[in-house]
Amino acid sequence: MSRLQVVSGKGGTGKTTVAAALALALATEGRRTLLVEVEGRQGIAQLFETEALPYEERKIAVTPGGGEVYALAIDAERALLDYLQMFYKLGSAGRALKKLGAIDFATTIAPGVRDVLLTGKACEAVRRREKHGSRPGGRQEGRQGDKQEDKQADKQGDFVYDYVVMDAPPTGRITRFLNVNDEVAGLARIGPIHNQAQAVMRVLKSPETAVHLVTLLEEMPVQETADGIAELRDAGLPVGNVIVNMVRPPVLDEDAVRVAAGDHRKEIATALASAGVSGPARLVAPLLDEAAEHARRVELEREQREALAKLQVPTYELPFLGEGADLAGLYRLARELRQLGVGT
Incomplete structure (x- = not known):
């Protein structure tokens, strides 16, 4: 079962809408899904007709059967502060660095650092287990990807989230985005950064992850989808499904x-x-x-x-919503995805 479902696609194909509908579809029969946004566009908040998402996990929807969808807009600066606290216990020092502009400098001047933080936060949510009253929205202490976590898994509760759905960068950047931790692990041969990068890649290159590509029945999106699949395969990243969006009914x-x-x-x-x-x-x-x-x-x-x-690659089609991708349309797409069995 792929617990991390990454959704990418060429701009204009509706990947954010598909990611949101997939999160709803997976949150059935009492399951809990986390929908993660990494591009800072607040597209999830707009789709669910709610206020802008803060840097915390917030419940945004309840599905038939009692399922829950939480959402998180990952902020690279805040993620870096969390990272410094987890690995180096630099809570107050990290906040001082932020005031000096060092955090903004690090996440802006080095895009690879930003991608490491974004993928690391998503993978932490995939691996997180309930313990000591852990619940969505709470901050998790400890080291991401710590080997001790695996040794203690049987002593911990269930996973906090049954599925994590990531609204990821566009197809042209998705392989580099997901594979950046491989490069980091190669640069940092030892130490916590190396261990963190390896832990993230163990999740991203395992059956726990599936990368879905959203396209339209048009030449450019289809070609970009083909190129993206080839790049993902070359990098050893798991390809999930192709989702053809906005398909018009035959006349x-x-x-x-x-x-x-x-x-x-x-x-x-x-x-x-x-x-x-x-x-x-x-x-x-x-x-x-x-x-x-x-x-x-x-x-x-x-x-x-x-x-x-x-x-x-398994290919599924979603209908064109003539009334637009409003909240009702989102739930309609979720029903379609459930019926098609996408992601399960």
Whole structure:
């Protein structure tokens, strides 16, 4: 079972919406899901129609059957302060560094450091177990990825979260984002930073993790999805599913599409004229233009489905929401994902 579900996709494909719907879908039958945002856009808060998320785990939804969805917008600066406290007990000193601007400097000038913190926080949530009254929203002391955690697992309670869903960076950056701890482990050969990086990669490269890619039935998103899957595989990162978002329902059957793709203006105009319809050309032309455009769209989608099939990755389709991705639409997508069995 993949307890960390990473959702990526080309910009504009609706990856944040899919990540939110997936978190709802997984939080069924009393399960608890944490939805993590790492890009600082507050997209989750907008989708769930709530106030901006602070740097703490906050319950934002309850699902049928009593499941719960918590959300966390990870702030790199705050994560670095937590990191300094966990490994070096620099609580007050870390706050002093923040006042001097050192924390902001570290997370801005070195993007790799930022990514280490973001992935580390998400993996900590995956590994966290209930103990001594631990609950979502509480701060966790101790060392992330400590080997002692594994030795003591049988003495601890259940996992705090059944699933962690990460709204991750776009496809073009996802492999580098997830794999940055490998580079850090290679640079820091010993010590707590090395151990932390290795602990994170043990989660990210294990069956505990699945990386889903969201796409549309369009050439550029599909090509970027194919490139992203190749990069993930080369890096040894686990590819999950391809989720095709915003799929429009068929309007015409195959025979009608073939007819619409041809130019039958003269025949139709002649038939209408013989039936006594005046100005048939002006009446028919706009309708035939729309039909031809629809036929071209259907053909493009067929080609993109064929391209996705060659990737040999399970592929699922979500419907286009004509009313927009509001809260009701989010729950509708969650139902679709549950029925498809995505993530389970």
